[in-house]
Amino acid sequence: xxxxxxxNIVKKYGKGKAELQVIHGVNADIAHGEFxxxxxxxxxxxxxxxxxxxxxxxxxxxxxxxxxxxxxxLEPAERDIAMVFQNYALYPHMSVFDNMAYGLKIKxxxxxxxxxxxxxxxxxxxxxxxxDRKPRQLSGxxxxxxxxxxxxxxxxxxxxxxxxxxxxxxxxxAQTRLEIQKLHRxxxxxxxxxxxxxxxxxxxxxxxxxxxxGNMEQFGTxxxxxxxxxxxxxxxxxxxxxxxxxxxxxxxxxxxxLGIRPEHLDVxxxxxxxxxxxxxxxxxxxxxxxxxxxxxLIVRVEEGTHSPAPDAIIHVAPRTDxxxxxxxxTGKRIAG
Amino acid sequence: MIQRNPILDFxxxxxxxxxxxxxxxxxxxxxxxxxxxxxxxxxSNPISLLPGSNIVESYRFALxxxxxxxxxxxxxxxxxxxxxxxxxxxxxxxxxxxxxxxxFAIVYxxxxxxxxxxxxxxxxxxxxxxxxxxxxxxxxxxxxxxxxMTGLTIPLVASATATFLFRQFFMTVPDxxxxxxxxxxxxxxxxxxxxxxxxxxxxxxxxxxxxxxxGWNQYLWPLLVTTDESMYxxxxxxxxxxxxxVYIEWNVVMxxxxxxxxxxxxxxxxxxxxxVKGLVDTEK
Numbered sequence: 294x295x296x297x298x299x300x301n302i303v304k305k306y307g308k309g310k311a312e313l314q315v316i317h318g319v320n321a322d323i324a325h326g327e328f329x330x331x332x333x334x335x336x337x338x339x340x341x342x343x344x345x346x347x348x349x350x351x352x353x354x355x356x357x358x359x360x361x362x363x364x365x366x367l368e369p370a371e372r373d374i375a376m377v378f379q380n381y382a383l384y385p386h387m388s389v390f391d392n393m394a395y396g397l398k399i400k401x402x403x404x405x406x407x408x409x410x411x412x413x414x415x416x417x418x419x420x421x422x423x424x425d426r427k428p429r430q431l432s433g434x435x436x437x438x439x440x441x442x443x444x445x446x447x448x449x450x451x452x453x454x455x456x457x458x459x460x461x462x463x464x465x466x467a468q469t470r471l472e473i474q475k476l477h478r479x480x481x482x483x484x485x486x487x488x489x490x491x492x493x494x495x496x497x498x499x500x501x502x503x504x505x506x507g508n509m510e511q512f513g514t515x516x517x518x519x520x521x522x523x524x525x526x527x528x529x530x531x532x533x534x535x536x537x538x539x540x541x542x543x544x545x546x547x548x549x550x551l552g553i554r555p556e557h558l559d560v561x562x563x564x565x566x567x568x569x570x571x572x573x574x575x576x577x578x579x580x581x582x583x584x585x586x587x588x589x590l591i592v593r594v595e596e597g598t599h600s601p602a603p604d605a606i607i608h609v610a611p612r613t614d615x616x617x618x619x620x621x622x623t624g625k626r627i628a629g
Numbered sequence: 630m631i632q633r634n635p636i637l638d639f640x641x642x643x644x645x646x647x648x649x650x651x652x653x654x655x656x657x658x659x660x661x662x663x664x665x666x667x668x669x670x671x672x673s674n675p676i677s678l679l680p681g682s683n684i685v686e687s688y689r690f691a692l693x694x695x696x697x698x699x700x701x702x703x704x705x706x707x708x709x710x711x712x713x714x715x716x717x718x719x720x721x722x723x724x725x726x727x728x729x730x731x732x733f734a735i736v737y738x739x740x741x742x743x744x745x746x747x748x749x750x751x752x753x754x755x756x757x758x759x760x761x762x763x764x765x766x767x768x769x770x771x772x773x774x775x776x777x778m779t780g781l782t783i784p785l786v787a788s789a790t791a792t793f794l795f796r797q798f799f800m801t802v803p804d805x806x807x808x809x810x811x812x813x814x815x816x817x818x819x820x821x822x823x824x825x826x827x828x829x830x831x832x833x834x835x836x837x838x839x840x841x842x843x844g845w846n847q848y849l850w851p852l853l854v855t856t857d858e859s860m861y862x863x864x865x866x867x868x869x870x871x872x873x874x875v876y877i878e879w880n881v882v883m884x885x886x887x888x889x890x891x892x893x894x895x896x897x898x899x900x901x902x903x904x905v906k907g908l909v910d911t912e913k
C-alpha cells in the first residue's frame with residue numbers, strides 16, 4: 294500500500310534577505326492507487342512539489358509520507374518511486390534495453406529477472422522490436438515510451454510524471470494520454486502527474502490539485518473543480534473558454550464576483566442585455582464575445598442556433614443554479 | 630565556398646597544393662637524406678632529392694646504434710623511443726584521468742570555496758612549465774626524482790586546459806540525466822563511470838591525441854631532469870646526434886628524425902575520426 298501524504302510542505306530558496314518562498318504549506322492526502330494531477334500555470338511550484346516528492350529537491354518544511362515512511366531524508370532511489378522526465382532523460386549511450394535495465398542492475402537484481410521485467414514492460418509498451426536501438430534512433434513518441442518503460446520495470450510504489458507529454462505533438466499527446474490511463478488501470482500504481490495543460494488534467498485525473506503561486510487552490514475530482522471552483526483563479530484556469538467573472542454583474546451584490554461558465558448562458562428573448570463584439574466559430578460551437586454593463590462576457594452556443602452580427606443586442610439568460618459567487622477581496626468561493 | 634567555377638577550383642587547388650608542398654617538402658628531404666650515405670649527403674650541395682640505397686643501413690644505425698665507418702659512435706634510438714613512448718602515454722593518460730576527476734568534482738559537487746578552487750586551476754593556464762621551471766626543478770630534485778620516469782612525467786600531468794574542457798562538456802550534460810541516474814540509484818562514482826565516461830569518449834580521444842603529441846615533443850623539461858643517458862627521450866636524442874661529434878652522420882640524424890615523427894603521426898591517423906568528432910560534435 295502506498296498512499297502519499299503531504300503535510301504542510303514548504304519550499305524556500307536562498308537564505309536571509311534573499312529568501313524566497315515558492316511553496317506555501319501544501320497539504321494533501323493521496324490514497325493508494327489514485328491518479329493525481331497537479332496542474333497550474335508555469336511558475337506555480339507544481340514541478341517543485343513533484344521534485345520534492347521525488348527527492349530531487351530538499352524539503353524546507355513539513356513532511357512527505359510515502360506509505361508508512363517519512364521520506365524527507367531519503368535519497369530518490371530509496372523512496373521506491375519512478376519518475377518520467379519532461380525531456381525523458383534517457384542515457385544517450387545506452388540501448389533501450391540498458392536504459393530500462395540500468396536501475397535494476399544497480400540494485401544487483403539477477404540478470405534473468407531483469408530480462409523478464411524489461412521484456413514484460415517492452416511488451417506492454419510495444420517496444421519489443423526497439424530494445425537494441427539507441428535513444429537517438431527513436432522518434433519522440435518512442436523515447437517517451439522508453440522513459441515510461443524505465444519507470445515501469447522498477448515496479449515502484451509511486452509513479453511521478455513531470456510534464457511527460459509536453460514534447461509530443463497534439464495527436465500523439467492525445468494517444469499517449471489514453472495509454473497512460475490504460476497503464477494506470479492495469480498497474481494500479483499511485484501516480485502524481487504534473488502538467489500545465491488543463492485538458493490533460495481534466496482527462497487524466499481521478500483527483501487534481503490546482504496550484505497557483507505556490508498555494509494549493511483546490512484539491513478535488515475534475516467534476517468538483519469544474520462545477521464548484523474554490524476560487525476565481527480555479528474558475529478561470531479550468532475550462533476553455535474560461536468562466537465569465539464579473540464584478541458588477543446584473544443582480545450581483547457589491548463586494549462579490551459573479552461567475553458563470555459560457556455554456557451555462559442561454560440566448561433568448563429575456564435576461565441580460567448583451568452588446569455583441571465578435572463571434573468565433575469553433576466547428577461544433579460558436580463563441581459570442583460581448584459586454585454586459587461594461588463587463589466582458591463569453592457565451593457558448595451550439596453551431597447553427599445563433600449567429601448575431603457584431604454590435605447587435607442580444608438577450609442572455611444565466612441558468613441560476615449554475616451561478617457562482619466569489620468574494621471580491623480574497624477571490625474565494627462564497628458557499629452556495 | 631558554394632560556387633562551382635573552374636577558375637576558382639583551379640586557384641583553390643593551387644593554394645592547397647602549395648600548402649602541402651611547403652609542409653611536406655622538409656619531411657621529404659629528411660626521408661631522402663635517411664636513404665643516402667653520410668658521404669653522399671656531404672658531397673652533394675644542395676642535397677640530392679633522389680633516394681639513395683643506404684636506407685637499411687641508416688635505419689639500422691639509427692635504431693640500434695653502433696660505430697660507423699668514420700669512427701663515430703651512434704647512440705641507439707630504440708630505447709629512447711621507448712622512454713618517449715612511455716612518458717607520452719603517462720602524460721596523456723594521466724592528464725585525462727586527473728582532469729576528468731577534477732572537472733567532475735567542480736561540476737557535480739558542492740564544497741566550500743569551489744569557485745576559488747576552479748579559478749586556481751584556471752589561473753595555472755598562465756603558468757606553463759617553461760615559466761615555473763626553476764621551482765618545479767627544485768621540487769623534483771629535492772624529492773630525488775631526477776632521472777626517473779616519475780620526475781619526467783608527473784610535473785607535466787596537471788592540466789588546466791583539459792580540466793576546463795571537461796568542465797565545459799559536463800556542464801552541457803542535461804541535469805535531468807543526473808536526476809534520472811539518482812532515481813535509478815546510481816551514486817556519484819557510478820554515475821561518473823556509467824554515464825559521464827561513456828559520454829566523454831570523444832573528448833577523451835581528442836585530448837589524448839593532443840596530449841600525446843605534447844608529451845612526445847617535450848624537450849626542455851627532459852633536458853633538465855635527465856642526466857642519465859638511459860632516460861633520454863628521442864627528441865633529446867636527435868639533438869645529441871648533431872652536437873658533440875665532430876663528424877655528423879646526417880643520414881642517421883635524418884633517419885632518427887623520421888623515426889621520432891612516426892609515433893605521433895600514427896596516433897593522429899588512428900584516432901583522426903574520433904579526434905574530429907570530439908572537437909566538432911558532442912554526442913547527445
